[in-house]
Amino acid sequence: MVENQSASGPDLSQGIPVHALHEGKLLGHVGGKDVLVVRTADGIFAIDALCSHYHGPLVDGLVEGNTVRCPWHHACFDLRSGEAVRAPALSPLSCWEVDQRDGKLFVQNKRDQPKQEQPARSDTPEKVIIIGGGAAGFAAAEMLRRRNYQGSIVMLSADTAGPVDRPNLSKDYLAGSAPEEWLPLRSDKYYSKQNIDVRLRTEVTAIDVTARHVVTGNGDKIPYDRLLLATGAEPVRLTIPGADQPNVYTLRTLDDSRAIIAAAKSSRRAVVTGASFIGLEVAASLRARDIEVHVVAPAKCPMERVLGPELGDFIRALHEEHGVIFHLEDTVVAIEGSKVRLKSGAVLEADFVVAGIGVRPRLALAEQAGLAIDDGVVVNAHLETSVPGIYAAGDIARWPDPHSGRSIRVEHWVVAQRQGQIAALNMLGRQEKFESVPFFWSQHYDIPINYVGHAGKWDEIVIDGDIKAKDCTLQYKSGGQVLATVTIYRDLESLEAEVRMEREIA
Structure with a gap:
């Protein structure tokens, strides 16, 4: 997560020939800030060149329609607005004005961030409760405020810390190469400014679906109009002699x-x-x-x-x-x-x-509330549970996967974030289906492994390249259908595999 140290490419404020965009993308700079210029069917756009997640180089990413996807962890940005339309990135990028004159393109000034739409439905909830302070819960709260939801948001979390970048806990932070200040997804000031009531060290003991309130461990009853269950998973613990030792x-x-x-x-x-x-x-x-x-x-x-x-x-x-x-x-x-x-x-x-x-999903609250359970909380395509007004996202959610045609539950950080975002939109009445192709990454020393799709079982693995040389793509197939794709140092192929799967379910 290191910012670029020096400007790259030509000085875009001085102009570049239009034909320099013959490959569709060009990396340059404006006032020392790296800027990516992209040509699509709808025009020419300029946007900050580094992903707002881990600062991946978007010039090496994939342009799809009017979006650009990060090669590292598949975040996606709208080229027209700079909005982070797909996790794991949450913060927008700046967009820049592009002027054409005398056969040249000039990029000199940032554009104002567009104002987000206001919820305009008569059934917009007044009170939203989010149970869980992980990826799904935070992404939902952030999306609600991003869409200018003005009602109450209460996030109830049993953790002692606010939402953090959990993948880093087993990777760079644990290795000693990432400082702790990188871990919070947002500062304490963010929650105060956005009026998100985060209550840490708070156990929820019951959900009353009739009275529409939750009960906490200290006996508080907190009412809701919409509720998101994002309780996540808990580690499976050893049950052998000595497992309770402090070491x-x-x-x-x-x-x-x-x-x-x-x-x-x-x-x-x-x-x-x-x-x-x-x-x-x-x-x-x-x-x-x-x-x-x-x-x-x-x-x-x-x-x-x-x-x-x-x-x-x-x-x-x-x-x-x-x-x-x-x-x-x-x-x-x-x-x-x-x-x-x-x-x-x-x-x-x-x-x-x-x-x-391994881990197991935290289902006790859902079971107590009488929600439909099947190795997870059963949700529909809109992530709504069997009880209207209650949604589930993240490690606990079992949803109808349009790609495989099966109901699946996965325990991936990015999936949890994206589900939290869709659940938030649907709590505002948007009725958007969750159709995102699952994605996760794993890091072993300096080797990244990117996984797109979901293959619980397969009957064939097709390998392209050399695994030992750390340059390969593996396709996991069942009945000839590609269910998942794994890549090592083939970031563009990973993005292309994601797009192909999306098109199959469109």
Whole structure:
């Protein structure tokens, strides 16, 4: 997340030949600020050149219609307004005036940000409650205010910290290469200015769907007109002897990440149970801190169930190159102080243990309220639950996926954000369907893995390129249909795969 250090390309304020846009995009600068000029069928546009999420270079992204998509994490911006129309980016980009004269294009002045529409429906709710302070909950609150919703927004969160950039908790922040000030999605002043009532350390114990209020742990009853359930997931905890020791951690919250960092400062060895994305990202981050890491997992190959054997073998080899020691087809059966006993009989020395054996959706509130449940909260295409006026988004939501034709639930940060945004719009009466193609990314050392789509099962994996050379695309197919695409260092192909899937469901 580093800002550009020097201006790029020609000085656009001095003009460039119109024919310089023959490839449709050109990177230049205005007053030291990088600006991207883009030609579409509707005209020529100029916009800030770096994504407002992690500052990815939009010149390397994909122009689709009047939008540009970031190559790193698939954020999407409207070229006409600069609005971040698709998470994980939330902040808009500046747009610039483009003048044509004497065969040249001149970019000199920023345009004013357009005012967002006001909710104009007679049934606009007066009170919105959001249960959960994660990706979906924050994105919903932000979108409500972005659309100039003037009613009450109360966000109830059991966490001790406000909404944070959760992917960073297992990646750069845990590795020590990202400062904590990068983590909050917004400052405390933002919530005050936007009149979003964030109540931390607040447990919701019940939802009364008849009286239309929620009950908190201290007995408060808070009324709502619309309610968003965004309770997320919780880590699966070890149930073996010694799992309750103070040197055994899970990773979900900022407090969890802080605790692991504190343990790592005075430790030399760690055991990670489970070879999930979280487990392996934790392993990579601890290796960056020069901690000896042992990964114990029951599978023959890391990530084989999600990514297949070829990519699983690559990930294992990558971690082994960085010093991670695997104990596969094995499990931890007991933790006795600094000794970690395995089912195979082996005993590992560890100063601390991190359990990365998966998460489970938090469904207790939904079940208590009588909502339809099927390994998640069942929602329709508009993310509304079986009870009118109550919506669900994020890790708990099971929605009808128009691409696969099946009902699915995924635990991806970007999906949660995008669902929160659509749920917010629908709480305002927009009736927009959630049709976004699922996307997530995982980072292992300096290797990014981008995943588009959702393939719970497949009967064929088509590999293009060389996985070992870190230059490849993998397509996961069932019955000839591409359900998901994974890329390594092929960002444009990942974006193109996303667009193809969108067109199939249009």
